[in-house]
Amino acid sequence: MTDFDGLFRAAGVTGFLHAVDLDTGAEVGHGADEPVALASVFKLALLVEFFRQADRGELDAAERVTVMADRRTPGPTGVSAMADDVTLSLRDLAYLMIAVSDNTAADTLIGRVGLAAVNTMLASSGLTRTRVEHDCAGLLASIVEDTGQEEMPTDPAVVARLRVLDPARTNRGTPRETTRLLGMIWRDEAASPESCAWMRRLLGLQVWPHRLASGFPYDDVAVSGKTGTLPTLRNEAGVVEYPDGGRYAVAVFTRSYGTAQNQPRADAVIGTAARIAVERLRGSGG
Amino acid sequence: MDLVKHLYYFTVVAEELHFGNAAVRLGMAQPPLSQRIRRLEEELDVRLFDRSRRQVRLTAAGQALLPEAREIVARVERLRALAERGTDEVLRVGVPPDLGSAVIAALIDGFREADRGVRLAPAEMWSTDQVAGLAAGTLDVGVVRHPVTVPGLSFGPVLVQRPGVVLAESDPLAAGSSVHPADLAGRGLVLFPGEPGLREETLTECRRHGFVPEEVHEAQTLGLVMAGTAIAFGPRVELPGLRWRPLLGDPLNWRISTAWRGEPGPAAEAFGAVAVRVLKENAGMADDGAAPVRRVRTRPATGFLA
Numbered sequence: 001m002t003d004f005d006g007l008f009r010a011a012g013v014t015g016f017l018h019a020v021d022l023d024t025g026a027e028v029g030h031g032a033d034e035p036v037a038l039a040s041v042f043k044l045a046l047l048v049e050f051f052r053q054a055d056r057g058e059l060d061a062a063e064r065v066t067v068m069a070d071r072r073t074p075g076p077t078g079v080s081a082m083a084d085d086v087t088l089s090l091r092d093l094a095y096l097m098i099a100v101s102d103n104t105a106a107d108t109l110i111g112r113v114g115l116a117a118v119n120t121m122l123a124s125s126g127l128t129r130t131r132v133e134h135d136c137a138g139l140l141a142s143i144v145e146d147t148g149q150e151e152m153p154t155d156p157a158v159v160a161r162l163r164v165l166d167p168a169r170t171n172r173g174t175p176r177e178t179t180r181l182l183g184m185i186w187r188d189e190a191a192s193p194e195s196c197a198w199m200r201r202l203l204g205l206q207v208w209p210h211r212l213a214s215g216f217p218y219d220d221v222a223v224s225g226k227t228g229t230l231p232t233l234r235n236e237a238g239v240v241e242y243p244d245g246g247r248y249a250v251a252v253f254t255r256s257y258g259t260a261q262n263q264p265r266a267d268a269v270i271g272t273a274a275r276i277a278v279e280r281l282r283g284s285g286g
Numbered sequence: 287m288d289l290v291k292h293l294y295y296f297t298v299v300a301e302e303l304h305f306g307n308a309a310v311r312l313g314m315a316q317p318p319l320s321q322r323i324r325r326l327e328e329e330l331d332v333r334l335f336d337r338s339r340r341q342v343r344l345t346a347a348g349q350a351l352l353p354e355a356r357e358i359v360a361r362v363e364r365l366r367a368l369a370e371r372g373t374d375e376v377l378r379v380g381v382p383p384d385l386g387s388a389v390i391a392a393l394i395d396g397f398r399e400a401d402r403g404v405r406l407a408p409a410e411m412w413s414t415d416q417v418a419g420l421a422a423g424t425l426d427v428g429v430v431r432h433p434v435t436v437p438g439l440s441f442g443p444v445l446v447q448r449p450g451v452v453l454a455e456s457d458p459l460a461a462g463s464s465v466h467p468a469d470l471a472g473r474g475l476v477l478f479p480g481e482p483g484l485r486e487e488t489l490t491e492c493r494r495h496g497f498v499p500e501e502v503h504e505a506q507t508l509g510l511v512m513a514g515t516a517i518a519f520g521p522r523v524e525l526p527g528l529r530w531r532p533l534l535g536d537p538l539n540w541r542i543s544t545a546w547r548g549e550p551g552p553a554a555e556a557f558g559a560v561a562v563r564v565l566k567e568n569a570g571m572a573d574d575g576a577a578p579v580r581r582v583r584t585r586p587a588t589g590f591l592a
Binding site: 263 | 437438
């Protein structure tokens with residue numbers, strides 16, 4: 001047995017993980033059914049529902065919308081960080097939401113898609129323990145209410161009372177349900193094959209190299225994924241594809257004991273744990 | 287019928303072998319005592335005393351039952367005493383093992399003076415185990431090193447400790463009166479296990495001040511330092527084979543505070559106050575104001591909902 005607990009502890013975090021071979025169904029879990037705060041990983045569910053509505057003709061993914069400069073959800077990337085009004089298509093907003101975790105892009109899509117529809121899709125897919133309660137603005141409002149500031153806190157006493165870190169009171173899921181959702185996208189079950197291909201492309205365009213991807217530093221291995229970040233919370237869920245055709249959905253959710261925002265080892269352990277899990281599924285190592 | 291009480295009367299009469307004296311000892315009149323012994327004899331269906339002559343004597347059956355009766359009475363008394371002690375409040379506290387015996391003893395002594403009604407159950411634990419214990423409800427108060435947290439914790443006043451460096455006496459740096467972190471290049475570093483927040487912060491500060499440890503060991507003791515294979519940071523130590531030197535410019539600020547979950551009880555508050563006093567007086571720690579406040583410069587990859 002792999003000592004995931006020891007691995008996570010050495011990086012200063014507690015962690016839960018689920019990895020599954022998308023073709024054989026073989027799996028590796030460590031607290032795979034624990035409720036976890038999704039943070040930005042919730043954008044995966046939004047992505048799926050967005051493309052399902054596009055498939056049903058309820059929205060036009062290529063429709064151009066203007067996001068006004070004064071109607072922004074705070075965030076460090078994408079439209080959220082831009083100075084002026086931006087006009088772009090809904091699916092390009094989806095691209096920014098996945099590639100750089102753009103909060104304004106996500107909230108604009110939620111305005112079109114609706115959180116209720118996202119939750120209906122999750123329930124009808126059997127993902128009964130995954131739920132999206134708030135948009136990004138709602139999550140930020142809860143932090144501001146708990147801390148009295150818009151900046152992300154590092155004071156341990158302040159971090160300890162954040163509701164956004166409590167799975168019962170925020171957007172939540174489990175490692176296993178998160179890999180199920182990824183499996184649906186990779187097996188063309190989440191939406192039409194064209195839409196699933198589009199989603200896979202967007203997830204492959206995610207820019208962050210420090211978490212899941214750091215565990216697979218091989219030029220011939222593809223890593224697609226979506227991160228999730230809040231104070232003490234570092235997540236990533238994605239799919240790793242090997243040159244021999246092996247493909248594995250992995251979801252890793254961690255929470256650090258320390259409150260510093262920059263903890264490279266806490267980011268990297270997501271990749272290390274994922275690699276150990278995948279190597280076990282591939283029958284080598286660990 | 288209260289059998290235990292009746293057995294107790296039996297043991298007293300058996301000791302006195304005189305109903306009048308036994309009644310005086312028990313603080314009751316003789317007739318009800320005689321009546322109760324008779325009721326016990328009926329209950330057990332056996333004669334305990336021979337009252338036929340002028341003297342009271344134990345029957346053979348009475349002699350056989352007396353040790354058992356004493357045993358039962360003694361056991362029930364012990365049970366009551368235990369139950370009474372059990373209702374006393376116990377405060378389960380965690381303290382970092384590296385604080386040292388003197389500080390831990392001062393904590394226990396100080397608390398004993400502050401709150402005599404509560405029994406202190408201290409355990410030496412590193413911060414990660416403490417916060418896990420606090421979250422799980424197996425610990426009432428902790429003394430933790432920062433930054434460390436789990437949802438729902440509250441913290442007492444934060445104290446700051448400025449560690450120096452512990453070297454082997456053979457280390458050339460031991461010749462100087464203080465050490466700059468950059469001078470430590472090429473050496474390994476011993477850090478406490480189970481202190482992930484402190485570890486990250488300490489390594490970051492070391493790197494910033496030009497010291498990248500060759501290797502980082504997690505250990506509870508200074509054996510590796512004594513052997514000359516690594517250095518450690520910490521409060522002044524006086525041990526043969528080791529030298530302690532202050533770090534130039536005090537680059538390290540180790541923060542420590544009490545921690546608890548939910549509302550602290552009066553005992554937890556009393557312990558918190560004692561802990562702050564003892565850590566200041568016995569462990570050379572100062573109020574948090576002494577440490578520079580670090581402004582957080584956010585980066586996209588670590589920002590809100592990245």
